[in-house]
Amino acid sequence: MRRETERETGKGKGETWVRRALRAARRVLGAPDYDAYLEHCRVAGHEPGMSEREYVAQFFEAKGKGLRCC
Amino acid sequence: MNRIGVLLVWGGISALGAAAFGVLALSRGETINAAWLLTAAVCTYAVGYRFYSRFLASSVFGLDDRRATPAERFNNGRDxxxxxxxxxxxxxxxxIAGAGPLVGPVLAAQFGFLPGTLWLVIGVVLGGAVQDFTILFCSLRRDGKSLGQMAKEEINQSAGITGMLAVLFIMIILLAVLALIVVNALKASPWGLFTITCTIPIALLMGWWMKRWRPGKVGEASSVGAVLLLGALVAGGWVAAQPQLAPVFTHSATALTWMMVAYGFVASVLPVWMLLCPRDYLSTFLKITTIVVLALAILVILPPLKMPALTPFARLGEGPVFAGKLFPFAFITIACGAISGFHALVASGTTPKMIARESDARLIGYGGMLMESFVGVMAMIAACTLDPGVYFAMNTTPAGLAQASQVLSQAGFVVTPDVMHQLATQMGEQTLIARSGGAPSLAVGMAQIFAGVTSALGGRTLTALWYHFAIMFEALFILTTIDTGTRVGRFMLQEIVGHVWPRFGETSWYPSVLASSALIVAGWGYFLYQGVVDPLGGINSLWPLFGISNQLLAAVALCVGTTILIKMGRARFAWVTLTPLAWLVIVTMTAGWQKVFSPDPRLGFLAHAASLAGSSNPDAARLIFNDRLNTFVALLFMTVVAVLIVTSLREWWLVLSRRKPALVHEAPFVESAYATGD
Incomplete structure (x- = not known):
């Protein structure tokens, strides 16, 4: 069974609340999360297709196509 | 909590909200505390969220956590x-939260605090939040498809193309009006311009940091950027005080217009990681922090509102900030915060691709919009804490002020030049007269609220620093919207032209990138320029055009939502989207008609053009052309939406009369792994 939101994966277990808060803040800001990508690949059972640099570059490129409201 | 306890709690919240509304409605000139506005708003949001959004989620949409969302089915660890x-x-x-919910309520304060607040609070519960939630739900059930794609599939092909063109035109007007707000805030302001100029090298440094040096370390780069930004803010005060340096950063509105146009072009063609992404992170960081701090500051000092509940301009029209009566202009001046069509683009963009469970859409779609409305109420409070004389002197052009002088003096909304000079000195500016656009008056209101808190805490008031902090906060995320809007407009133009010239549609082909960026920037740059040079133009012309276009986009979104509800066999609930749709059509079509055909030259484009005919004004020919162009744009928006509404009505009739099968293009049901684990 796949459980991949922060709470369900238990990624937060063993981490301090500061680290968890920082992880949440990164997500709110819309920052790339390579660890989440690696976790996804592990759960999905395949090797990561991108290095961290490639992942970050693709992430920023996609972000540039998103809209910000008035 | 047992049933009686629940009844008591919600009964108490409802009674408290009703009492707060009663105090606001029954005020007759006495000073009202902002606490009543906050109480009325928060109680209404609470009741709306608890009962109405729950009804939408369970009865109208039938949200089902057993159904896997696009985020679960297509999980790729990226988007x-x-x-x-x-x-x-x-x-x-x-x-979704940008300059709109901050600026719109400030401008609508010319009618007094009551009309705008009522529209913000009631409009969001029955309209804006419903639209956002509906489109988010529709996109969630369609693999995260965009509004244009849904219009094409659920209504017809021409509806999709009409919707896409509408978005492109609306974006051009939006970018022009946002740029105008920045220009008006920064003209003849060396402190403000220095601080905003510094954001460019800071963003470039951040981009290099998180792309090249330490890939993905957005938190580190944003923290460094925020510290440098605060340093630039403090340094701005020093620069403005230096006789040699201050003139370098002191420019007219026209000069700033050309700078904005050049900036928009460069930002659109540079790689996205270099300027756009870092600026976006910086502005998001600053936006969330400032909004939280503003909310806390208002709660701490609970300022009294100096603006009356209703000003004479609510009844007479002829307001000096923008022309037109309360109906329909209060309802198009405040778009974001009450209902905004642009949200439909966000709700059918990134967000539906990240939702883990269908039931989460209620909090995110409906609840997110309630929070934006709350930001609008805070902006209204900040504007209404200003002395009305100061508010009108700041938000009105000299020509507008001269025309409204009699009404202003009768209402007691007068301010002496000495008071304005003293206020400008206190804020670290040369002048605050005719700083229209809403941003400077919001900044003065915010500065006074923040200074009130720092005084209460025993610190120095630092009013000038707070003022420029507020200007930086507003300008930063407006520039982010200009960056992203120009780039998205460029992509849309490349896609449209790509249908007839495929090479042009390649987003990485540099001649196409340069040409499409230049065209988009020229489009909004032209409207910006005419807004700056036209004495009766600017906010008076552009903000209503923006409001009309934004609300018409909301009408497009609600047409799509209604069509989907009818096709889902939920026609008996179609009133949830039809009610705000009908209101928007009445308001925007009336406003559009008045902007074009009103005989008042301050209001009607054609009347203004006629008043200039035969004039000795050397700019008359250009101003007449601008009026005709604005007429064309307003009529184009109205026609596009009328076509879409007629197309939708035909589709609804065909489906309801069973002349056409009710085919919905929902993704097939796949059971969620999350649900089976619960």
Missing amino acids: FVPTNRWVLYGHHFAA
Whole structure:
């Protein structure tokens, strides 16, 4: 069974609340999360297709196509 | 909590909200505390969220947590990622909240605090939040498809193309009006311009940091950027005080217009990681922090409102900030915060691809919009804490002020030049007269609220620093919207032209990138320029055009939502989208008609053009052309939406009369792994 939101994966277990808060803040800001990508690949059972640099570059490129409201 | 306890709690919240509304409605000139506005708003939001959004979620949409969302089915660890609902709530809020909910209420304050506040609070519960939630739900059930794609599939092909063109035109007007707000805030302001100029090298440094040096370390880069930004803010005060340096950063509105146009072009063609992404992170960081701090500051000092509940301009029209009567102009002046069509683009963009469970859409779609409305109420409070004389002197051009002088003096909304000079000195500016656009008056209101808190805490008031902090906060995320809007407009233009010239549609082909960027920037740059040079133009012309276009986009979204509800066999609930749709059509068509055909030259474009005919004004020919162009744009928006509404009505009739099968283009049901684990 796949459980991949922060709470369900238990990624937060063993981490301090500061680290968890920082992880949440990164997500709110819309920052790339390579660890989440690696976790996804592990759960999905395949090797990561991108290095961290490639992942970050693709992430920023996609972000540039998103809209910000008035 | 047992049933009686629940009844008591919600009964108490409802009674408190009703009492607060009663105090606001029954005020007759006495000073009202902002606490009543906050209480009325928060109680209404609470009741709306608890009861109305629950009804929408369970009875109208039938949200089903057993159904896997696009984030779960297409999870790729990048754009499709199941995300904690509170995290996504913050992310979605950061994407929908921009300058609109801050500036619109400030401008609408010319009618007094009551009309705008009522529209913000009631409009969001029955309209804006319903639209956002509906489109988010529709996109969620369609693999995260965009509004244009849904219009094409659920209504017809021409509806999709009409919708796409509408978005492109609306974006051009939006970018012009946002740029105008920045220009008006920064003209003849060396402190403000220095600080905003510094954001460019800071963003470039951040881009290099998180792309090249330490890939993905957005938190580190944003923290460094924020510290440098605060340093630039403090240094701005020093620069403005230096006789040699201050003139370098002191420019007229026209000069700033050309700078904005050049900036928009460069930002659109540079790689996205270099300027756009870092600026976006910096502005999101600053936006969330400042809004939280503003909310706390208002709660701490609970300022009294100096603006009356209703000003004479609510009844007479002829307001000096913008022309037109309360109906329909209060309802198009405040778009974001009450209902905004642009949100439909965000709700059918990134957000549906990140929702983990269908039921989360209620908090994110409906709840996110309630929070934006709350930001609008705070902006209204900040504007209404200003002395009315100061408010009108700041937000009115000299020509407008001269025309409204009699009404202003009768209402007691007068201010002496000495008071304005003293206020400008206190804020670290040369002048605050005719700083229209809403941003400077909001900044003065925010500065006074923040200074009130720092005084209460025993610190120095630092009013000038707070003023420029507020200007920086507003300008930073307006520039982010200009960056992203120009780039998205460029992509749309490349896609449209790509249908007839495929090479042009390649987003990485540099001649196409340069040409499409230049065309988009020229489009909004032209409207910006005419807004700056036309004495009766500017906010008076552009903001209503923007409001009309934004609300008409909301009408497009609600047409799509209604069509989907009818096709889902939920026609008996179609009133939830039809009610705000009908209101928007009445308001925007009336406003559009008045902007074009009103015989008042301050209001009607054609009347203004006629008043200039035969004039000795050397700019008359250009001003007449601008009026005709604005007429064309307003009529184009109205026609596009009328076509879409007629097309939708035909589709609804065909489906309801069973002349056409009710085919919905929902993704097939796939059971969620999350649900089976619960």
